[in-house]
Amino acid sequence: MKLIKSIVRPNKVDDVKDALAKLNISGMTVTEVRGHGKQKGHTAIYRGKEYNVSLLPKMEIEIVVPDSIADEAIKAIVQAARTGEIGDGRVFVCPVLESYRIRTGEKES
Amino acid sequence: MNQADTAWMLIATALVLLMTPALAFFYGGLVRSKNALNTMMMSFISLGFVSVLWALLGYSLAFTEGNNWIGDLSNAWLTGVGLEAKGSIPHVLFMAFQATFCIITAALISGAIVERMRFSAYVTFISLWALVVYAPIAHWVWGGGWLADLGALDFAGGTVVHVNAGVAALVAAIVVGKRQEYPSSSLLPHNVPFVLLGSGLLWFGWFGFNAGSALAANNIAGLAFVTTMLAPAATLVAWSVLDMMRSGRPTAVGGATAIVVGLVAVTPAAGFISPMSAIILGAIAAVPSYLVMQIRAKTSLDDSLDVVAAHGVGGATGALLTGVFAERSLNGIADGLLFGNPGQVVIQASAIAAVIVYSGVMSFVLLKLIGLVIPLRAAAEDEGTGLDITQHGEEAYLHAGGASPRSHVGA
Numbered sequence: 144m145k146l147i148k149s150i151v152r153p154n155k156v157d158d159v160k161d162a163l164a165k166l167n168i169s170g171m172t173v174t175e176v177r178g179h180g181k182q183k184g185h186t187a188i189y190r191g192k193e194y195n196v197s198l199l200p201k202m203e204i205e206i207v208v209p210d211s212i213a214d215e216a217i218k219a220i221v222q223a224a225r226t227g228e229i230g231d232g233r234v235f236v237c238p239v240l241e242s243y244r245i246r247t248g249e250k251e252s
Numbered sequence: 253m254n255q256a257d258t259a260w261m262l263i264a265t266a267l268v269l270l271m272t273p274a275l276a277f278f279y280g281g282l283v284r285s286k287n288a289l290n291t292m293m294m295s296f297i298s299l300g301f302v303s304v305l306w307a308l309l310g311y312s313l314a315f316t317e318g319n320n321w322i323g324d325l326s327n328a329w330l331t332g333v334g335l336e337a338k339g340s341i342p343h344v345l346f347m348a349f350q351a352t353f354c355i356i357t358a359a360l361i362s363g364a365i366v367e368r369m370r371f372s373a374y375v376t377f378i379s380l381w382a383l384v385v386y387a388p389i390a391h392w393v394w395g396g397g398w399l400a401d402l403g404a405l406d407f408a409g410g411t412v413v414h415v416n417a418g419v420a421a422l423v424a425a426i427v428v429g430k431r432q433e434y435p436s437s438s439l440l441p442h443n444v445p446f447v448l449l450g451s452g453l454l455w456f457g458w459f460g461f462n463a464g465s466a467l468a469a470n471n472i473a474g475l476a477f478v479t480t481m482l483a484p485a486a487t488l489v490a491w492s493v494l495d496m497m498r499s500g501r502p503t504a505v506g507g508a509t510a511i512v513v514g515l516v517a518v519t520p521a522a523g524f525i526s527p528m529s530a531i532i533l534g535a536i537a538a539v540p541s542y543l544v545m546q547i548r549a550k551t552s553l554d555d556s557l558d559v560v561a562a563h564g565v566g567g568a569t570g571a572l573l574t575g576v577f578a579e580r581s582l583n584g585i586a587d588g589l590l591f592g593n594p595g596q597v598v599i600q601a602s603a604i605a606a607v608i609v610y611s612g613v614m615s616f617v618l619l620k621l622i623g624l625v626i627p628l629r630a631a632a633e634d635e636g637t638g639l640d641i642t643q644h645g646e647e648a649y650l651h652a653g654g655a656s657p658r659s660h661v662g663a
Contacts, residue, residue, distance in 0.1 A: 152636065153286070154432075154433065157433075157437050185641050185645070186645055187641075187647065188645045188646065189646065192657065194657060196647075196650075
């Protein structure tokens, strides 16, 4: 099993969700996050003082999938979330050691 | 000059001015957080640009004698608008009271084009619109123009303010076009408490709008005050019932919307109808606006905050019902259909039609002309990022982590 953590543009969440639904991946956790990569952020002006706000709003989508479809899922996410501009985000993949369903207590493989 | 009238009109003017910030909260809560400031500024900026233009030209075009269609320039730059009496209040105060109406009417239009219109194009539009569309229509009805001669009843601006803004909103939504994500994505309100706060403050301010339109501290002001209390109350009841019938739950956004629809509908009628008629008028007015809102959501028309349904349809319903429920015995002006004067409904309908045609055509022409000089829409990328950051360089809800004074950051 793999945990796929994608950090995408807020307006791309729906596209990623649709792309994953096509692969029958329905479970996911979505979090509003702030951060930056190569993006410089934007300038904000409050009461005449200029600030460089470097942490930009992004959405983080976490899914856990069997190893067999991980590559396909990653490809789908990258395709759906891409605009080609700086700030499109990142995908991180980690191994998952164990997984339990709370309702039944059963261990999933 | 009457001191009681003057005291009341000073208060009423301040009340109506408060409606524009109230509208900012009503609209601001209904959009996504990345556009909250931009949406609220679209109302607030009207307090600046439209006020100044009203003093320079708008008041003169609307309220001087001129001809049947438009006033003249005899009061331009407030020449001759002094401390002398206009009716029973100072002329300058009358000018200021009317200014607050123009300000909110222009701001109302913004609800149709939020989350994608370029701010500079919007400000240009409402500035010109206030002079080219609002001022002449105000003249037709209140400045001694042809609709006044025809006998059209519009106590506080059902046609002048609400039908007018509703039609301009419809045209603007079409010309500017829909949001990129409409209707595929969930474009949800980010702060419903703001929406409720806004509708509550609008109601409060509306007592100045309607009761102030009596232009005196008299019995007609008292009547308009009471109808302004009862009609939205009835709309709120009817709307909640409609919500219950449709989904089993009375919604908060629906409740806030109902209050606005009821206020809009009673605006043309406020000083002409009895309190009991106001309850019936308010309840009836819920239905067409409710239906149009349901239908609109299924179309490709992205009138984002339903200005057409609330103000256009609500205003037209109220203006027609004014022709039904008006009672000469109350104010000595005219009877409606129920009191033996069916012709009044026809007069009301022709006033509505005239405003629809003029406001529709002129708003379209203005937007197309402005579009030749300034792109009407924000850049597609800016629309994605949000208009707060891209149009104003600020955010409504700041997560300031990582922010540093600009001077400490390398260029």
